[in-house]
Amino acid sequence: MVQVNTNYLKLKAGYLFPEISRRIKDFSSKNQNVDLIRLGIGDVTEPLPLACRDAMKAAIEEMGTEEGFRGYGPEQGYQWLRESISKNDYLSRGCDISAEEIFVSDGSKCDSSNILDILGKDNKIAVTDPVYPVYVDTNVMTGRTGEANLAGEYQGLSYIPINSENGFEAAIPKEKFDLIYLCFPNNPTGAVATREQLASWVKYAKENNSLILFDAAYEAFIKDDSIPHSIFEIEGSKDCAIEFRSFSKNAGFTGTRCAFTVIPRCLKGQAGLEEVDLWSLWNRRQSTKFNGVSYVVQRGAEAVYSKEGQIQIKKLVSFYMDNAQIIKSNLTAAGFEVFGAVNAPYAWIKTPKNMNSWDFFDFLLEKANVVGTPGSGFGAAGEGYFRLSAFNSRENVEKAMKRIVKL
Secondary structure (H helix, E strand, O other), rough: OOOHHHHHHHHOOOOOHHHHHHHHHHHHOOOOOOOHHHHHHHHOOOOOOOHHHHHHHHHEEEEEOOOOOOOOOOOOOHHHHHHHHHHHHHHHHOOOOHHHEEEEEOOOOHHHHHHHHOOOOOEEEEEEEOOOOHHHHHHOOOOOOOOOOOOOOOEEEEEEEOOHHHOOOOOOOOOOEEEEEEEOOOOOOOOOOHHHHHHHHHHHHHHHEEEEEEEEEOOHOOOOOOOOOOOOOOOOOOHOOOOOOOOOOOOOOOOOOEEEEEEOOOOOOOOOOOOEEHHHHHHHHHHHHHHOOHHHHHHHHHHHHHHHHHHHHHHHHHHHHHHHHHHHHHHHHHHOOEEEEOOEEEEEEHHHHHOOOHHHHHHHHHHHOOOOOOHHHHHHHHHHEEEEOOOOOOHHHHHHHHHHOOO
């Protein structure tokens, strides 16, 4: 009989969002006529921007001609998209990131997992807690951890708590870590990192020869001009950081699939006593395991940077952030302690009456017919908190708030 990857057996009951889906399915089967409002998973609801749709339609027509048809594209992404990203997302902010350092992909979730392909298994790893579950689970799947304890913490990973007591600021460790996952604006707490905080992390990484994996998937939602949108705004970061970005939330590409990862050419890793170029390893990995994002989708992503595209995605971002403000203001007025929802599309809520987060999930599901995300699903330090997403229609957000406040 074929042998399985036993690391998968270490995983807790199920990935967070499938477990939520299971509970919803069970509830819905018993309550078939209930109008459920889903503010759990961070999936967008508004249509793709017109500029992106028009660009994709034109690309489809182009693909229908002999001279315009394209088969396999470059695994790293088409040059014109990489140059647009470099110019608009990095050079415009004073970040010295070239087109060749940008790798277009089908999702930052995929990339934050696949990056482990080029990194050794003996690295000492730190994650924030609560944390986006993919960072933890993919390390488990690839054999970089031991078993989980009763709190759900895995041997071989170190957890840096971020909570209301420390202002949701990830403290710089006193010990040395080789690999550090940072996500700002943070999923799930909605917290942001100041320029000074990121500078402290870069200083730590350079002093300890560490690598920061920086997830900036929600950077478009930052309203505060003093908050960095990229870790590469920090001097010295090109020597110690990889950044993941996505078109999913700012341009509604969750179902269209387009993202990118930035790996500076100067970034090095260690192989025995030898220094190794991480850019070359990732380029080799992508060339072997990935056939690139479709031409049509990349044309749609390129249109994000057009004049019309910029106007439309700013409107889209503002729409979701207005939803976030509605959630925050209504729940705060009702007596809830609410964090985030200012520079990020998530509200991080203290559960009332010391309810645990899954009990509060079930309470809202059954009594208000509203779906959220239990904080404990993001890590042990997430217990006692609950996440609500601003990604939904205005009507549903307002209706959900009326239901919760009424309780």
